[in-house]
Amino acid sequence: MSFDNFLSQLKAKASELKTEALKFKNKDFLNAAMAGSALVAMADGSISSEEKQKMIKFIENNDALSVFTTSDVIKAFQDYVGQLEFDKDIGEAKAYQALGKLKTNSEAARLLVRMIIAIASSDGNFDAQEKKVAVRIAKELAVDPAEFEL
Numbered sequence: 103m104s105f106d107n108f109l110s111q112l113k114a115k116a117s118e119l120k121t122e123a124l125k126f127k128n129k130d131f132l133n134a135a136m137a138g139s140a141l142v143a144m145a146d147g148s149i150s151s152e153e154k155q156k157m158i159k160f161i162e163n164n165d166a167l168s169v170f171t172t173s174d175v176i177k178a179f180q181d182y183v184g185q186l187e188f189d190k191d192i193g194e195a196k197a198y199q200a201l202g203k204l205k206t207n208s209e210a211a212r213l214l215v216r217m218i219i220a221i222a223s224s225d226g227n228f229d230a231q232e233k234k235v236a237v238r239i240a241k242e243l244a245v246d247p248a249e250f251e252l
Contacts, residue, residue: 130203131210132170132178135161137197138214138239140182142222145235149183156224160217201242211243215250 139157143149161175162168182200186193204210218239222232233252240247 128169130200131214132161132175133200134204134210134214135217136175136178137182137200138218139179139221140186141194141197141239142218142232142235144183144186145222145231146229150224152224152226153221154179156221157217160220198242201239205242205244208245211245212249214243215240215245219250219252 136157139153143153143157157179158172158175161170162172182193182197184193185196201214204214215236218236219228222228222236236250237247237252240250240252
């Protein structure tokens with residue numbers, strides 16, 4: 103093996119490790135984002151295609167989450183929705199547990215609340231049930247709901 107090949111392989115491995123490290127670093131945000139998305143999307147009893155599309159677009163355009171594939175995002179979202187559909191109380195407990203991991207990161211928490219509001223209003227109707235869930239999520243994240251006119 104030539105030195106150039108060795109160097110090339112070493113760079114490729116370093117890049118893979120960086121990508122893996124970024125995924126690990128942002129896994130809590132991904133889970134919290136998908137948990138919050140599932141909670142607010144299910145607030146009115148159904149999930150519209152607009153809500154799903156808004157959530158996917160947000161993730162794709164967020165630098166911190168761009169290391170995740172769309173399939174990773176969809177799988178995490180479907181996992182939280184599935185848990186909520188199977189048993190609402192247990193599903194909510196797991197979703198709020200994931201959200202709670204961001205409580206100490208106020209920047210991430212505020213970003214998450216903005217994302218939740220955008221998803222909830224993507225179908226053109228930010229109803230009382232969705233607002234109630236958004237308020238509860240904000241409080242779980244130690245963010246004042248009034249900052250977002252909730």
